[in-house]
Amino acid sequence: MSVSLWKNCTLAPTAQPDELITQACIVVKDDQIQWLGPLDQLPVSYQTPHQTHDLQGRLVTPGLVDCHTHLVFGGHRAREFALRLAGASYTEIAQQGGGIVSTVNATRSLSEDALYHQALRRLHALMHEGVTAVEIKSGYGLDLESEAKALRVARRLAQNCPVTISTTFLGAHALPPEYTGRANEYIDLVCDVMMPQLAAEGLIDAVDVFCEHIAFNLAQSERVFKTAQSLGLPVKMHAEQLSNMGGSVLASKYQALSTDHLEFLDEAGILAMKQAGTVAVLLPGAFYFLRETQLPPIELLRRHQVPMAISTDSNPGTSPCTSLLLTMNMASTLFRLSVPEVLAGVTQHAARALGHPDVTGQLAIGHKADFVAWDIDDLAELVYWMGLERCALVVRHGAISVDRRSV
Numbered sequence: 001m002s003v004s005l006w007k008n009c010t011l012a013p014t015a016q017p018d019e020l021i022t023q024a025c026i027v028v029k030d031d032q033i034q035w036l037g038p039l040d041q042l043p044v045s046y047q048t049p050h051q052t053h054d055l056q057g058r059l060v061t062p063g064l065v066d067c068h069t070h071l072v073f074g075g076h077r078a079r080e081f082a083l084r085l086a087g088a089s090y091t092e093i094a095q096q097g098g099g100i101v102s103t104v105n106a107t108r109s110l111s112e113d114a115l116y117h118q119a120l121r122r123l124h125a126l127m128h129e130g131v132t133a134v135e136i137k138s139g140y141g142l143d144l145e146s147e148a149k150a151l152r153v154a155r156r157l158a159q160n161c162p163v164t165i166s167t168t169f170l171g172a173h174a175l176p177p178e179y180t181g182r183a184n185e186y187i188d189l190v191c192d193v194m195m196p197q198l199a200a201e202g203l204i205d206a207v208d209v210f211c212e213h214i215a216f217n218l219a220q221s222e223r224v225f226k227t228a229q230s231l232g233l234p235v236k237m238h239a240e241q242l243s244n245m246g247g248s249v250l251a252s253k254y255q256a257l258s259t260d261h262l263e264f265l266d267e268a269g270i271l272a273m274k275q276a277g278t279v280a281v282l283l284p285g286a287f288y289f290l291r292e293t294q295l296p297p298i299e300l301l302r303r304h305q306v307p308m309a310i311s312t313d314s315n316p317g318t319s320p321c322t323s324l325l326l327t328m329n330m331a332s333t334l335f336r337l338s339v340p341e342v343l344a345g346v347t348q349h350a351a352r353a354l355g356h357p358d359v360t361g362q363l364a365i366g367h368k369a370d371f372v373a374w375d376i377d378d379l380a381e382l383v384y385w386m387g388l389e390r391c392a393l394v395v396r397h398g399a400i401s402v403d404r405r406s407v
């Protein structure tokens with residue numbers, strides 16, 4: 001047992017600007033928060049810790065949570081980006097065998113080691129900006145062996161890097177080329193072979209499906225959910241990104257942790273999500289990169305108090321973005337979210353979208369000691385700057401994971 005005292009900071013326990021504690025400190029026992037508050041109220045029992053760290057007056061927030069990424073993939077799609085700049089649409093490129101399928105080919109052909117090293121670089125970029133928990137989806141393998149390879153890479157990243165990683169099986173991301181015209185048969189493979197086997201290997205924390213006219217329909221999505229349910233796995237959905245398919249209503253029926261994208265979400269979907277406690281994950285990086293014009297129904301989500309999370313959607317096709325801080329800026333400028341909404345969106349609501357609301361995403365007694373000390377004097381700076389490095393120190397599970405104090 002080890003007790004450490006992190007003192008001399010301004011604390012934002014919920015990352016909300018109106019809940020700051022000045023002259024504060026945090027007591028960490030092993031990997032958990034044991035106490036936090038003003039230094040002059042520190043209980044006597046914590047006044048002789050094993051270690052003391054001086055945070056030099058910095059502002060401290062919970063570690064950031066990136067709850068929707070596709071970090072493990074091969075290659076890139078810069079050429080496709082150029083085609084889109086010349087006028088081709090995302091849907092047209094997907095229908096011509098480009099898009100997701102081109103990343104599937106690249107991912108299948110890479111060795112597990114090569115895939116690991118490509119993903120590691122992206123993960124480091126997130127970690128250096130204060131991210132302490134990340135979700136990683138499969139979905140660029142689309143056969144048993146390649147999906148297993150991607151999920152093993154995600155588990156290996158978790159073993160080797162001081163960051164919490166939740167894996168999501170997204171076998172139902174796109175139709176692999178060998179199943180063209182046979183979507184139902186591919187869903188049989190996902191449900192009867194891939195999901196049970198990968199779950200038995202302990203590789204899956206949650207199951208996702210891309211419900212869209214260029215991907216899978218409602219009936220196919222429901223099959224995926226039913227199988228996940230029978231295996232005791234929570235579900236989530238890429239829903240209402242390019243059209244309204246009613247995916248959010250379906251996902252809510254299965255108590256989805258989250259539905260994600262949601263540009264075309266309607267009030268029926270919002271009411272279903274509210275009822276189910278499903279988080280709305282907004283992905284402004286994909287909105288920006290695809291130059292979308294249809295905004296998600298932010299005002300309706302607010303009115304119905306559906307929690308909104310913000311995430312990078314880091315992926316090669318629609319959001320080649322490894323900066324959650326830049327994504328936060330986009331959430332405010334493009335989606336008009338307020339600073340408190342953005343900060344809640346990358347902390348407590350994102351943790352809830354991962355199914356861990358009581359573990360991370362807030363600084364509270366009993367939560368993991370995941371926090372970031374920033375070189376800023378106003379929390380709004382986290383949303384305001386575009387690119388300036390402000391992360392000084394990242395602590396994950398009570399230990400320093402990133403130290404940029406001398407940078």
Ligand code: NIG
Pocket residue numbers: 099100103210238241286313315316317318319
């Ligand atoms: O989250 N929406 C589906 N999947 C990804 C896009 C993947 C790709 O184009 O490679 C997304 O936007």
Ligand code: FE
Pocket residue numbers: 068069070238313315
């Ligand atoms: Fe995505």
